[in-house]
Amino acid sequence: MMAVATEQPAADLREPAGWRRTKNRVATVLMWVAFVCTLVPLGFVLVTVIAKGASAISWQFLTKGPIPPNVLPVTIGGMGPAVVGTLEITGFAALIAIPLGVLGAVYINEYGGNRALARLIGFMADVMTGVPSIVMGLFIFTIWVLHFGYSGLAGSFALGCLMLPVVIRSSYEMLRLVPDSLREASYAVGATKARVTVTVVLPAAIGGIVSGALLAIARAAGETAPLLFTILVVESTNTNLFSGPNTALATQIFINAQQPFTGAQQRAWGAALTLIAIAFILMLAARIVTARFTRYTR
Amino acid sequence: MEQSEQNVAAKTELPKPTALEQAAPQDVSGTPGRPIFDVRNVSVWYSAFKAVTDVSMTIHENEITAFIGSSGSGKTTVLRAFNRMNDLVPGARVEGEMHYRGTPLYGKDVSPIAVRRRIGMVFQKPNPFPKSIYDNVAYGPRINGERNRRKLDEIVERSLRRAALWDEVKNRLKSSGLALSGGQAQRLCIARTIAVEPDVVLMDEPASALDPIATGAIEDLMRELKKQYTIIIVTHNMQQATRVSDRTAFFSVLTDSKNDTRTGVLIEYGSTRQIFEDPQDSRTQAYVTGRMG
Numbered sequence: 001m002m003a004v005a006t007e008q009p010a011a012d013l014r015e016p017a018g019w020r021r022t023k024n025r026v027a028t029v030l031m032w033v034a035f036v037c038t039l040v041p042l043g044f045v046l047v048t049v050i051a052k053g054a055s056a057i058s059w060q061f062l063t064k065g066p067i068p069p070n071v072l073p074v075t076i077g078g079m080g081p082a083v084v085g086t087l088e089i090t091g092f093a094a095l096i097a098i099p100l101g102v103l104g105a106v107y108i109n110e111y112g113g114n115r116a117l118a119r120l121i122g123f124m125a126d127v128m129t130g131v132p133s134i135v136m137g138l139f140i141f142t143i144w145v146l147h148f149g150y151s152g153l154a155g156s157f158a159l160g161c162l163m164l165p166v167v168i169r170s171s172y173e174m175l176r177l178v179p180d181s182l183r184e185a186s187y188a189v190g191a192t193k194a195r196v197t198v199t200v201v202l203p204a205a206i207g208g209i210v211s212g213a214l215l216a217i218a219r220a221a222g223e224t225a226p227l228l229f230t231i232l233v234v235e236s237t238n239t240n241l242f243s244g245p246n247t248a249l250a251t252q253i254f255i256n257a258q259q260p261f262t263g264a265q266q267r268a269w270g271a272a273l274t275l276i277a278i279a280f281i282l283m284l285a286a287r288i289v290t291a292r293f294t295r296y297t298r
Numbered sequence: 299m300e301q302s303e304q305n306v307a308a309k310t311e312l313p314k315p316t317a318l319e320q321a322a323p324q325d326v327s328g329t330p331g332r333p334i335f336d337v338r339n340v341s342v343w344y345s346a347f348k349a350v351t352d353v354s355m356t357i358h359e360n361e362i363t364a365f366i367g368s369s370g371s372g373k374t375t376v377l378r379a380f381n382r383m384n385d386l387v388p389g390a391r392v393e394g395e396m397h398y399r400g401t402p403l404y405g406k407d408v409s410p411i412a413v414r415r416r417i418g419m420v421f422q423k424p425n426p427f428p429k430s431i432y433d434n435v436a437y438g439p440r441i442n443g444e445r446n447r448r449k450l451d452e453i454v455e456r457s458l459r460r461a462a463l464w465d466e467v468k469n470r471l472k473s474s475g476l477a478l479s480g481g482q483a484q485r486l487c488i489a490r491t492i493a494v495e496p497d498v499v500l501m502d503e504p505a506s507a508l509d510p511i512a513t514g515a516i517e518d519l520m521r522e523l524k525k526q527y528t529i530i531i532v533t534h535n536m537q538q539a540t541r542v543s544d545r546t547a548f549f550s551v552l553t554d555s556k557n558d559t560r561t562g563v564l565i566e567y568g569s570t571r572q573i574f575e576d577p578q579d580s581r582t583q584a585y586v587t588g589r590m591g
Contacts (some may be wrong), residue, residue, distance in 0.1 A: 113388060181425035185487070187386060189438035189494050190415030199441060204428050296428045296474040 049273050056270025066236040067252065070264040079271050081237040085248040086278065088241050089152045089231065090221045093159035098213045101167025102202075105209075108168070109175040110197050122172070128165035136161045137226030150232040152246035158226035163216040170212025174205040207294040214286045218279040224250040249275045331359030334498065334528050335380065340394035342375050342384060349375045350562040352394075355547060362520060362529045364539035364570065367549030367585070372562020373532045376549070377500050379403075380530065381417035382410040398498075415442065418496035422503040424483035426475035426490075431458075431467050434475040434486055438494035453493055461489035462519050481512025488519065492527070499523065501531040505538065517542050536586060539570060546573040548582045 015021055056074050064078035104121060112118020140158040148154070178201050186196040202209075232245035233255065249271045256268035335357035342350045350372035357363050365373040375384065382403065384390040396403040403413060426434050435454045436444075444450060454471070458464040463485040467478070475486055484504060491499055501520075505513040520529055520542050533539055539546050547567040553560050566573060566582045577583040 179425070181421060181423060182427060184383065184386070184419075184421060185425045185427065185490070186437070186441075187383065188381065188414055188419040188421075189441065189491065190411050191441050192411055195441050199437070200427060294428075296430055296433075296476065 046276070049269065049276060052266075053269035053271075053273030056266045057273060061270055062274060067247070067267075068235075068263075070256065070259040070261050073263040074266040074270065076263075079249065079252060079267065079274065081235065082247050082249045082252040082271060083274060083278075084237050084239065085152060085231070085246045086221060086250070086275070088239070089155040089227070089246065089248055090159060090217060092153070092156040092241055093163060093220055094213070094217050096156065096160040097163035097167055097216065101164050101213075101216075102171045102209060104164075104168045105171035105175055106197060106202070109172055110193070110201065121168075125165040125168040128161075129169065132225075133158075133162055133223050134225035134229075137229035140226065141229040145230055149243075150230065150245040151243050152231055152238065152241040153243075154230035155227045155246060155248065156241070158230045159220040159223060162223060162226065163220050166216040166219070167213055170215070171205070171209045174208030174212065175201060177208070178204045203293070207290045210286055210290045210293075214283055217282060221279060222250055222275060224254045227251050228254070249278075331361050331528070333357070334359045334399060336395070336397040337376075338395040338397075340376070340379065340392060340396055342372070342379055343389075343391050343393070344387065345389035348559070348561045350549075351552065353564045355564060355567050357528065357530060358545070359528050360524055360526075361544040362524050362531060362542050364543035364546045365530065365532045365549060366534075366536060366539050366546060367562075367565075368551060369534075370560060370562065371549035371551050373549050374502055375562065376564075377502055377530060377532050378419075380498070380500055381414045381419055383414070383419060385410050415494060416496055417498040417500060418491040418494065419500040420484070420488055420491050420502065420504045422506055424480055424487050424507065426478065426483050426486050428474065428476055430472050431475050431478070431486060432471040435489050435493050438490060442494060457489040457493040458486075460492055460519075460523070461485045462515060462522075463489055479512075481508045481515060484508060484512070484516060485519065488516075488523075492523070496527065498528045498530070501529060503532050503534060506534060513538070536574075540574055543570045546570040548573060548577075548579075548585060550581055550585070 058078075061074070061078045062083060063080045065080040066077055067079060067081055068077035104125070108118045108122050112121070137158050140154055140161065144154045144157060145151075182200050182204060183196050186200045191199070227248050228251060231248065231251070233251055234245045234247050238244050238246045253268045253271045253275070256264040256271065259265065333356045335355075337353055337355045337357070340350070340353045341348060353372075353376055365377060367373050378384045379392050379396065380398075380403070384392065392404055398413070398417070401408065427437060429437070432454055435457050436450045439450060439453050444453070455464060455468075458467065463482060466482060467486075475483065478486055484507075488499075488504070505516045508516065517538065520531070523529060531539075531543065545568065548565045549562050550565045551560050552563045566577060566579045568578075573582060574586050577586060
């Protein structure tokens with residue numbers, strides 16, 4: 001007993017032993033294991049790409065062209081055409097898919113209600129998410145390339161088709177999270193449905209919508225299969241998105257990595273690192289922009 | 299002399315004092331305001347469920363009318379019928395006649411947008427937009443076409459002053475409306491509602507999520523606001539009804555045991571003093587004396 005004389009025994013506030021504590025510990029360990037399991041491969045990929053690709057990176061590599069024949073060392077020419085191609089093709093794909101996707105999500109969540117059309121669009125978007133990217137490439141090949149030839153635009157269509165369902169789904173989930181009380185508050189001062197959507201619902205959801213759109217862009221920028229069928233491959237920069245074959249980092253990685261020559265392989269690693277860096281910069285930029293939009297959410 | 303005797307006589311006629319007596323109800327002023335809403339035999343349906351049956355009442359200008367009653371008695375449903383908020387609920391429909399200043403609220407060419415522009419609403423849970431305090435108040439005027447920066451500044455200041463919030467937020471108009479405390483947020487919502495200069499303000503349990511001090515602030519505000527607006531308030535708090543309202547409507551649930559349906563009905567409607575001191579219906583008496591609900 002302690003110095004303070006008490007008639008009652010001291011309260012035991014330790015965590016009770018037994019099955020409950022065991023379960024808690026097992027679950028905690030499992031979560032840590034899962035965390036490490038997901039992080040380790042990611043870390044390996046990053047370290048490997050940086051280790052193997054960093055030596056190839058130079059201002060010349062990033063901006064100059066043409067892309068040299070496979071046998072030449074990495075110091076000659078550069079990946080400039082592929083960087084330009086990736087930016088213009090993915091950029092235009094985003095320009096098609098993001099407005100369409102966000103508007104589609106707005107229709108499903110704000111206007112569609114329980115209507116059959118809204119449910120059909122939602123269902124089709126989910127089905128589209130599951131379509132393999134190579135099938136999407138073949139689809140654009142059949143309906144566009146066979147009639148109008150290879151072009152960056154065809155690549156944008158293919159990538160846009162891949163992004164669209166992702167943008168619809170992620171935007172829809174974000175719009176669904178906007179509480180009805182905010183919509184009611186807007187209606188209660190005499191807003192029309194369109195006003196409610198534009199001035200309250202979309203601003204409240206913009207952070208999540210941008211995040212979803214970015215993930216879609218980053219994924220599309222790395223797609224190779226759909227581009228093989230739609231843009232072909234060229235060695236020099238083609239700034240005209242709308243006509244003539246084009247090239248992109250992803251397809252260049254695919255082609256160069258298959259070669260036995262060290263120069264080509266280094267070019268592939270360098271292109272891979274460039275692609276990752278572009279995605280990273282994009283994410284960072286978008287985070288900064290959305291932070292401005294969402295500064296009032298807390 | 300004679301007159302004072304009469305007063306004494308009148309006082310002794312009052313029913314047995316109740317626990318609520320201390321909170322002396324305000325009497326309806328001698329000349330009641332003009333009727334602003336005329337409700338005749340209104341029933342509200344949610345799909346196949348009849349939420350409220352056969353409500354008839356007249357709401358008067360520049361008065362505070364309180365709706366009291368237990369949960370499920372249809373108070374909020376009736377309140378939301380006044381500015382057509384129920385239109386937003388799929389499957390909701392209103393039967394009967396509801397006139398606002400002589401115009402049928404559910405008439406063919408009546409726009410719910412125009413209705414809500416004149417009949418604003420404050421909700422149970424404070425729901426400021428995730429925007430700055432300034433933008434929250436300026437929201438209504440802006441969507442109604444006000445673009446002039448100077449005028450907006452004026453409206454924002456006037457509304458926040460009327461909502462008794464100006465002094466607390468005047469130095470941080472650009473900070474988020476979500477950063478306010480519950481009571482401040484609710485006053486911000488009131489400022490947002492009155493910024494569009496509505497004719498009527500509907501309040502759905504505006505103080506139920508607030509502490510007594512914030513509640514007192516909101517009630518003072520309501521007394522102040524009724525000089526310019528007509529207020530209808532739904533409340534679970536009977537003391538609140540006696541403190542602020544001029545008239546009180548008591549709603550109750552009618553249960554039909556045969557086919558197990560429940561529906562809200564208006565039991566009694568009169569001056570707040572009469573409802574609390576001389577209820578005509580036994581159910582009203584049971585409710586206001588705390589024996590039921």
